[in-house]
Amino acid sequence: MQDAFITYYQSPVGLLQIAGTGQFISEVIFIDEPEKITPKTDYSALPPMAIQAVEQLIEYFHGHRRFFELPISQQGTPFQQKVWAELMNIPFGKTLSYLDLSHRLGDPKVIRAAAAANGRNNVAIIVPCHRVIGSNSQLVGYAGGLPRKKWLLQHENKIAHGVQTLF
Numbered sequence: 001m002q003d004a005f006i007t008y009y010q011s012p013v014g015l016l017q018i019a020g021t022g023q024f025i026s027e028v029i030f031i032d033e034p035e036k037i038t039p040k041t042d043y044s045a046l047p048p049m050a051i052q053a054v055e056q057l058i059e060y061f062h063g064h065r066r067f068f069e070l071p072i073s074q075q076g077t078p079f080q081q082k083v084w085a086e087l088m089n090i091p092f093g094k095t096l097s098y099l100d101l102s103h104r105l106g107d108p109k110v111i112r113a114a115a116a117a118n119g120r121n122n123v124a125i126i127v128p129c130h131r132v133i134g135s136n137s138q139l140v141g142y143a144g145g146l147p148r149k150k151w152l153l154q155h156e157n158k159i160a161h162g163v164q165t166l167f
Contacts, residue, residue, distance in 0.1 A: 083117035093160025
């Protein structure tokens with residue numbers, strides 16, 4: 001695919017790898033070993049979609065963006081797609097338990113499957129899997145690590161509600 005891209009953004013919670021095409025974003029993942037990456041410096045070769053993604057992430061981290069206006073495409077089963085779509089309905093600055101998520105999906109018995117699908121989300125932050133917490137209101141499971149999840153939730157809570165700490 002000739003218009004595919006990979007670029008990087010150094011966010012306040014670590015290096016993000018952003019991938020996609022001229023039509024959509026397919027990946028936003030945390031890179032924990034940035035020394036193994038050789039980022040390209042020719043940003044003029046990036047498609048507008050890559051630039052939009054980085055700009056919107058910068059706006060998010062500066063507190064000026066509460067939702068993303070980017071087309072997303074990630075490979076997954078129909079159930080995973082349903083879970084990821086439901087994640088997009090969790091409002092900025094709010095959280096939802098895995099049990100609540102399974103109820104929203106129509107079956108409380110799918111709680112473990114919903115948690116597994118949440119963990120397979122490859123479009124961090126934009127598809128806000130970090131907004132799902134344990135039924136006991138505790139931070140549990142995040143592919144980017146719990147410190148990042150905590151930071152993201154506190155960031156959103158501060159902007160949405162003017163509250164400094166949530167967890």
